[in-house]
Structures are given as C-alpha cells and as structure tokens.
Amino acid sequence: MDAxxxxxxMINGLTLGSLYALIAIGYTMVYGILRLINFAHGDVLMVGxxxxxxxxxxxGLPWWVALMGSMALTAALGVLIDQGAYRPLRQAPRISAxxxxxxxxxxxxxxxLVVFGGRPKAFARPEMFNHIYQWGEVRVLSLSIxxxxxxxxxxxxxxxxxxxxxxxxxxxxxxxxxxxxxxxxIDPNRIIAATFALGSALAAAxxxxxxxxxxxxxxxxxxxxxxxxxxxxxxxxxxxxxxxxLGGLLLGMAEIMLVALLPELAGYRDxxxxxxxIGILIFRPTGIMGEELPE
Amino acid sequence: MKKMLLMLGALVLCAGTALAAxxxxxxxxxxxxxxxxxxxxxxxxxxxxxxxxRPTVLGRPVKLMIVDNKxxxxxxxxxANRVIQKDEVCALIGCLTxxxxxxxxxxxxxxxxxxxxxxxxxxxVTQKKEYVFRICFIDPFQGAVAAKFARENLKAKTVAxxxxxxxxxxxxxxxxxxxxFTKLGGKVVLKTHYNTGDQDFSAQLGAIQAAKPDIIxxxxxxxxxALIARQARELGLTQPLLSGDAAQADELIKIGGKxxxxxxxxxxxDEQGVTxxxxxxxxxxxxxxxxxxxxxxxxxxYDSYNALLDAMERAKSTDAAKxxxxxxxxxxxxxxxxxxxxxxxNAVKPAVILQVKNGNFAYVATVNP
Numbered sequence: 001m002d003a004x005x006x007x008x009x010m011i012n013g014l015t016l017g018s019l020y021a022l023i024a025i026g027y028t029m030v031y032g033i034l035r036l037i038n039f040a041h042g043d044v045l046m047v048g049x050x051x052x053x054x055x056x057x058x059x060g061l062p063w064w065v066a067l068m069g070s071m072a073l074t075a076a077l078g079v080l081i082d083q084g085a086y087r088p089l090r091q092a093p094r095i096s097a098x099x100x101x102x103x104x105x106x107x108x109x110x111x112x113l114v115v116f117g118g119r120p121k122a123f124a125r126p127e128m129f130n131h132i133y134q135w136g137e138v139r140v141l142s143l144s145i146x147x148x149x150x151x152x153x154x155x156x157x158x159x160x161x162x163x164x165x166x167x168x169x170x171x172x173x174x175x176x177x178x179x180x181x182x183x184x185x186i187d188p189n190r191i192i193a194a195t196f197a198l199g200s201a202l203a204a205a206x207x208x209x210x211x212x213x214x215x216x217x218x219x220x221x222x223x224x225x226x227x228x229x230x231x232x233x234x235x236x237x238x239x240x241x242x243x244x245x246l247g248g249l250l251l252g253m254a255e256i257m258l259v260a261l262l263p264e265l266a267g268y269r270d271x272x273x274x275x276x277x278i279g280i281l282i283f284r285p286t287g288i289m290g291e292e293l294p295e
Numbered sequence: 296m297k298k299m300l301l302m303l304g305a306l307v308l309c310a311g312t313a314l315a316a317x318x319x320x321x322x323x324x325x326x327x328x329x330x331x332x333x334x335x336x337x338x339x340x341x342x343x344x345x346x347x348x349r350p351t352v353l354g355r356p357v358k359l360m361i362v363d364n365k366x367x368x369x370x371x372x373x374x375a376n377r378v379i380q381k382d383e384v385c386a387l388i389g390c391l392t393x394x395x396x397x398x399x400x401x402x403x404x405x406x407x408x409x410x411x412x413x414x415x416x417x418x419x420v421t422q423k424k425e426y427v428f429r430i431c432f433i434d435p436f437q438g439a440v441a442a443k444f445a446r447e448n449l450k451a452k453t454v455a456x457x458x459x460x461x462x463x464x465x466x467x468x469x470x471x472x473x474x475x476f477t478k479l480g481g482k483v484v485l486k487t488h489y490n491t492g493d494q495d496f497s498a499q500l501g502a503i504q505a506a507k508p509d510i511i512x513x514x515x516x517x518x519x520x521a522l523i524a525r526q527a528r529e530l531g532l533t534q535p536l537l538s539g540d541a542a543q544a545d546e547l548i549k550i551g552g553k554x555x556x557x558x559x560x561x562x563x564x565d566e567q568g569v570t571x572x573x574x575x576x577x578x579x580x581x582x583x584x585x586x587x588x589x590x591x592x593x594x595x596x597y598d599s600y601n602a603l604l605d606a607m608e609r610a611k612s613t614d615a616a617k618x619x620x621x622x623x624x625x626x627x628x629x630x631x632x633x634x635x636x637x638x639x640x641n642a643v644k645p646a647v648i649l650q651v652k653n654g655n656f657a658y659v660a661t662v663n664p
Contacts, residue, residue, distance in 0.1 A: 005505050008530070012497035118332030120518050122549040132529060139531045214494035215525065216518055216550045220329065224492055259487070259498030266499055267460040267488035 004137035009260040010253075015144040017252025018151040019213065022206035023229035024236065024244035025155065026199040032239035033175045033195050035094060039101040040081060041203055042226015043108035048074040048204030049123070049217045050116055056124055063126040067208050071201040078200025079193045087189065105226075112219030120218040123211040147209055154202065155245050162241070167194060175239070224270070231277045237290025246288055251276065319357045319613055321603070322378030322408075324389035324399055329366030330491050330516055333544045334391045334592045338413060340585055341593030342388065345600035348580070352604045353611070360384055364395050371395035375402040375410075384408065385613040388599050391592060392541075393417035393464035400427045409619045411603050413595035414563075416540065417467045421640040426615065428622050428640045430599045430630070431563055432664070434464070434539075438471025440646045440662045441512065441537055441561045446479040449535055449559075451509035455485040457499060457523060459515040462491060468514045468539050484508050491516060496523050500530050514539035520558070521551030528554040535559065543590050548654055558651045559659065563591040564632045565647045567658035577631035588656075591632070598630040 023045060030038045051073045055066030085104050089097045129143035162168040170191045173181045178188055210225060211217050232251045236243025251273060259266040280287060323342060325335035342359060350356055360382040364371040371390050378384045379402065387403050387410040390396040396415035403410035404424045412420060412429040416437060421427045445451045454476060459465035473483050485506040487499040500523070503511060511534050513523055520542050527536070538560040547555055566578045566588055577597055581589040589597075602625055603618075610617035625637040635644045648659040 002505075005501060008504075009498060009501050012495075012501065016495050016497070113328050118328035119336065120333075120546055120550065122546070122552075132531075134531070139529065141529050210494075214522055216494075216522065216546075218330075218332075218518075220492075221494075224494075256495075256498040260501055263485060263487040263499065263502040265488075267490060269493075269498075270490060 005260075008138050009256055011138070011140055011144060012260075013253035013256035014249070015147050015213070015252070016256060017249035018148040019206065019210050019248075020225070020229050020232045020252050021245040021248025022147075022151045022154065022209065023203065023225055024232040024248045025158065025241055026202040026206065027229055027233040028236070028238055028241055028244040029158075029199045029202075030195060031233070032241070033171055034086075034097075034192060036086065036097050037101065037230070037238075038199070039098070039226070039230075040104040040108060041199070042222030042224075042229070043105050043112070044074060044078060044081070044200050044222070045203040045207035045210070045225065046112060046217070046219060046222035047077060047108060048200070049207040049211045049221065050112070051204065052208045052211070053121060053123055053217055057121075063124075067205065070208060071204045074204035075197035075201040078196040078203075081200075082193055082196040087192075109219055109223070116219055118219065120216045123215040123217050125212045125215055129212055143209075143212055147213065150205075150209065151245070154205065155241065158198075158202075158241055161198075167191070171195060228273055231273045234277055235280050235287055237287025240287070240289040243287055243289030250288075317355050319352055319355050319607070320382055320384045321357060321359055321600075322375070322382060322384035322387040322389070323359050323361040324364050324371060324374045324378060324387060324395075325361065325391055326366035326395065327361075327363035330518060331366035331392050331395075333517065333546055334414065334541075335363070335366075337544075337590055337593045338391055338596040340581070341413075341589065341596035342600055344577075344580060344584055344593075345597045347584075349601065349604060352607050353613070357604070364390055364399070366392065366395065368394055368398040371398040372402055375399035379403070379406045379408050385615070386411065386603055386607075386618060388413065388596070388603065390415065392462065393420060393467065394462055396420045396429075397463055400424060403427060407615050409603075409606075409615055409622060411599050411622065413599040414540075414592050415464075417463045418641075419463070419467075424640070426619050428619075428637060430602055430632075430635070430642050431595055432644055432646060433641050434468040435471045436664055437539060437561050437646055438468045438473075439475040440648070441468075441514075441539065442472050442475035442479060442481070443662070444559070444561070444648055444660075445476060445510055445512070445537055446481055449510055449537070451481060451535075453482050453484045453508045453510075455487070455503045455506055455508035455511050455534075456483060457496075457503070457511060457513045457515070458486065458488050459491055459519060460488045462516070464539075464541065465514050469512065472512055472514070489515075489519065491519065493519065494522060496526050497530065500527050500532060503527075504530060504532055508534060510535045510537055512537050514541070516541045517544040517547035518550060521547050521549075521555055524551045524554040524558060540591055543592075543649070543656070545587075548651060548656075551651075555651045556653075559648060560650075561646050561648055561662075563644075563647065564589070564594040565591075565649055565656065565658050568647045568661050569631070570633055571629050571631065573629050574631040574633070594632050598628075598632055598635075602628055602630065 051070035055061045131142040232247035236247025327335045362374040364374045391414045393415045458469045536558045540562040542560040606621035610621040635642045
C-alpha cells in the first residue's frame with residue numbers, strides 16, 4: 001500500500017470512526033447517569049432518520065430545518081420512551097430495565113416495519129456535502145470532512161454543558177447519588193428526561209449524518225450502528241463522553257484497516273468489533289478512559 | 296419413526312381437510328421485511344395477479360397462505376414449518392433468495408410437500424431433493440453468461456470480485472463467474488468480501504483501486520450494489536460495474552442515483568425481451584394493476600403459480616407425490632419469462648442482460664443457454 005492509499009484509508013477510517021463516536025456519545029450519556037444500557041438507542045436513531053426523511057424528501061424542507069425538526073421530534077420520542085418504559089422500573093433491579101430496553105428496541109423496529117414498510121428509502125445528500133476534494137490520488141467527499149468536525153463540535157459543546165451549566169452539574173450529581181440529589185431539592189425525573197432528550201437528539205443527528213453518508217434508510221438500519229456504537233462506548237469506558245469519542249475512532253480505524261490490509265478477511269469486520277469488545281471486557285473492563293468503580 | 300408417522304398423519308389430515316373445505320391451500324414463504332423485502336413484495340404482486348387470473352384449480356378455489364420469512368434463514372425454516380404444519384398446505388411457493396430457500400428446502404423435503412422456488416438460483420437448492428423445484432435458471436449458467444459478457448462485450452482482461460459472504464447466492468455465482476472468466480482467458484486480480492447490511496465499503500474499494508481491474512463484479516443485493524456504486528464513484532473508480540439478478544429493483548436506481556448509471560446485470564426477465572403471448576398479456580395486466588413495469592421476481596412468481604397449477608391439473612390431484620412427479624415433467628411451459636422445460640428440477644431458459652440508462656433499466660441482450 002502506498003502513501004496515497006494509506007492516507008485515503010485513514011480518512012475513510014476517521015469518518016467511519018466519527019460516526020460511531022457520535023452515536024456512542026448518546027449511549028454513554030444515558031449509561032453515565034442511569035447505569036442503563038439503552039439498547040433502543042440505535043432504533044431511536046432510525047426513527048430520527050425517518051423524521052428527517054419526511055421533512056427533507058417528502059415535504060421538501062431545507063436539510064438543516066429537517067435536521068433540527070428531526071432532533072426535536074426524536075428528543076420528544078426519547079422522553080416518551082423514558083416516561084413509558086423506563087420510569088416505572090426506576091426502583092426495579094437493573095436487569096429489568098435492561099430487558100425493557102431490548103423490548104423497546106424490538107418495538108421500534110417492528111413499528112417501523114409496519115408504519116414505514118420494509119423497502120429501503122433513498123436519502124438525499126445536500127449539495128454542500130456532495131463536493132469531492134482531490135489531492136493527488138486522494139479523493140475525499142466533503143461530507144467525510146464535515147462529519148469529524150461536527151462530531152468534535154458536538155463533543156465540545158456537550159463537555160461544556162456537563163461541566164459549566166446547572167443542568168449539567170445536576171446530571172453529574174445524579175450519576176453519583178440519586179437519593180442525596182433528591183434531598184438537595186433537585187427533581188431527578190426532570191434531569192433524567194433532559195438526559196434522554198439530549199441523548200436522543202444526538203442519536204438523530206448521528207443518524208442523519210449516517211444516512212447522508214450511506215444514503216438509504218430502512219427500519220432495521222439502526223441495529224448494527226447501535227451495536228457498534230455500544231462496542232465503541234465500552235471500549236472508551238462506558239459513561240465517559242470523551243472515552244466514547246476515542247472508542248468510536250479506534251473502532252472505525254480498526255475496521256477500515258482490517259479490510260484495507262487484509263482484503264480477504266473483509267467479511268470478518270463485524271467479528272473484529274465484537275472480538276475487541278470481548279478483549280476489553282477481559283483485560284480492561286473499565287475501558288480506555290474509565291475509572292475504577294467503587295462498589 | 297414416531298415423528299415420521301406424525302408427519303404422515305399431518306399430511307393425511309391436510310388432504311382430508313383440504314378436500315372437505317374444497318380449498319387448495321398454497322403456502323407462500325416470501326421475504327416481506329428485511330434486506331430482501333423488495334423482492335418479496337414484488338413477488339406477491341405477481342402471485343396476486345396470477346391468482347386473479349386463475350382463481351381455481353381442479354374446480355376448487357386456490358387460497359394463498361402468505362408468511363414472511365424476514366429475509367432470514369432461521370425464520371425461513373420456521374415459516375416453512377408453519378405453513379406445512381399449521382396451515383396444512385398442499386404445496387409451497389418460495390423462498391425467493393437462495394439462502395432462505397436452502398434453509399426451507401429440507402423442511403419441505405422431509406414433510407414431502409412440493410416446493411417451487413421462483414427465484415433461488417444457487418444450484419444446491421434443488422440438488423438431491425425429490426420435492427424441491429425451481430422455475431428459474433441456476434448460477435453456473437448465470438455466472439457464465441456474465442463472464443462471457445465481461446470478456447467479449449466489455450473487453451475486460453482483469454476483474455475484481457466483491458462478494459456478499461452472508462448470501463449463498465453471491466458466494467456461489469461469484470465462484471461460477473470466476474471459473475468461466477478464467478477459462479475465457481481473463482484474470483481475477485482481487486477478491487474481497489462484505490456482509491448484507493454493511494454500509495461502508497470504502498476500505499474494500501480502496502483495495503480495488505490499488506488492484507486496478509478492468510471491471511468490478513458485484514453480485515449483491517440492490518441496496519449494497521447501490522451503496523458500492525456510489526462509494527466507488529466518490530473514490531474516483533470509473534470501471535464498469537457488473538452485477539447479477541438481485542440488482543433488479545427500482546431502489547437500485549433510487550438509492551444509487553447517478554452512480555449506478557451504466558451498471559450492467561444479468562437477469563431473468565425484462566418486458567422488452569418478452570417472447571411469449573402469455574408474457575405480453577402479463578406485462579399489460581401488471582402495468583394496469585400496479586402502474587409500474589414488472590420485474591423478474593414478479594414475473595417468475597407469476598410463472599411459479601401457473602406451473603404449479605398446471606402440474607396439479609396434469610396430476611389430476613393435489614397429492615404431493617403426484618404433483619411432484621408432474622412438476623418434474625414440466626415441458627415447454629408457456630411462461631411469461633419464456634418457454635421453459637425443467638431438467639433435474641431446474642428450468643433451462645435464456646438470461647437477459649440489462650443496463651441502467653437515464654434512470655431506467657434498458658434492455659441490452661438475451662443470451663440463450
């Protein structure tokens with residue numbers, strides 16, 4: 001592989017990794033606060049894509065209006081899921097909530113099949129993302145450059161939000177101690193609802209970028225990105241936002257490099273992700289950035 | 296032994312209840328959801344039209360028992376079991392994809408229920424089976440047609456293969472293509488793989504870019520084909536793309552857009568290549584009913600229904616063994632996809648080559664076996 005090839009593949013890896021990272025951030029946020037692995041995250045992403053598709057393709061809205069609308073609607077959906085499915089189980093054992101999350105995931109997938117149908121729909125890519133830059137033999141789609149930039153901006157904004165605002169402070173407090181937080185006059189349900197709203201809006205943003213990069217959407221499209229993002233979140237240290245970013249980039253890069261260097265093993269790229277998951281769970285269960293949990 | 300007796304009992308019951316109800320139940324196990332959903336939904340359109348056209352057999356009304364196999368191997372087995380045991384069907388139409396048919400065929404074979412696949416092209420589907428048939432050609436032929444077209448018409452000396460390893464169809468046809476292409480003096484410079492549902496192909500395409508083949512052979516489903524085409528063009532690959540019959544779906548063009556322009560594929564049927572009178576009638580009726588052009592899956596499903604009913608009429612019964620014997624002797628059947636004869640349970644008939652041109656499928660050639 002020559003230098004141009006390597007650069008090309010590095011850029012491919014960076015873009016894929018950033019997409020994983022963006023989705024992983026939403027996973028990790030909910031986990032950080034509720035200690036709940038929200039397995040429905042990938043399917044929330046799918047619904048977000050359909051909202052944007054209805055906005056942009058069906059109603060002909062400009063893409064950024066469709067994106068904003070989709071994020072708002074998906075945030076509302078996230079709150080609704082929390083209220084309907086997770087809130088009644090707040091005091092139940094963690095495993096009950098986890099099983100409910102899987103149930104919500106199946107519910108959304110099958111609801112999607114009934115409402116939107118099983119046929120994939122073509123997603124439009126806005127003109128500004130369709131431009132191709134060329135340096136020598138390296139060709140890059142402008143979207144591939146925008147994705148890492150947008151991911152970095154969202155990550156920075158999220159870190160500021162968590163560390164600099166009262167809501168963020170309440171979220172961090174809640175993740176430490178639910179009972180004490182209530183004694184301090186904070187309504188935990190409000191904070192949790194806000195977490196779900198934020199996490200789901202991020203899922204919608206990630207989903208729309210994903211659908212612009214790989215321009216087809218279907219009701220089962222969220223399954224694999226959701227699982228990969230979960231792996232990324234665990235790799236980085238689940239509950240840690242910066243870790244999710246790192247995990248996503250690492251996973252994306254590893255997948256692309258596997259296929260690039262060993263094309264005959266390309267069929268095993270999904271397997272690679274899960275081998276990495278098993279590896280990190282055995283050798284460093286807290287992930288790259290994770291802290292030792294006081295049990 | 297006990298199980299066999301139970302199965303036999305179920306069969307006897309099947310015949311008994313069917314006679315009492317005067318209904319001829321046909322099981323239809325198609326992918327209505329999942330990555331192959333488009334094929335299943337088009338296939339059902341063809342079947343419904345066929346049923347409207349010919350609602351009875353042996354003087355008894357036909358009832359289609361449609362079950363979704365979710366494009367999944369395990370679900371295909373479950374669905375076949377369900378229609379055979381619960382709905383007590385006399386025969387089975389399905390599955391569509393090779394992987395699903397390979398999963399369902401042993402169920403039909405064991406229960407001794409005739410199964411007729413409209414669209415499964417992998418040779419293993421019918422091999423060594425008494426009760427399993429298909430109405431389409433098989434991949435050794437389709438792969439050879441594609442290889443010949445690549446060598447002679449596209450003047451390709453080298454090819455890169457992109458194979459969907461989760462589909463028996465893709466793995467099989469790529470192998471037959473490779474064999475035929477090498478025999479004709481061509482060379483396979485790179486073989487790379489992916490799975491159904493993958494969305495990022497940049498790494499595989501990067502490797503292909505380095506190998507510099509004359510053409511790229513991508514015998515995959517339309518979704519993956521469209522995404523591969525888009526990403527290939529974005530990476531600056533300009534080689535012609537060649538695919539197989541699974542590329543024939545409107546969504547290929549909707550998702551692929553300009554990137555799939557010029558893509559060639561081998562398939563079973565195109566309305567511009569219709570030769571039989573029943574074919575012309577079918578195209579007109581289909582266009583009237585659905586306001587769109589029929590594709591291979593809908594035409595083959597239509598043919599499956601009629602071939603099965605013909606066999607029942609020749610057998611003068613819906614008895615499984617008699618229907619199977621009659622199906623095996625299908626000869627000069629005037630199908631909408633051409634005149635066909637079943638040899639070793641597989642249809643022998645011409646293939647069609649199509650190309651995407653100006654956002655439509657354009658007819659290129661018909662290749663006889």
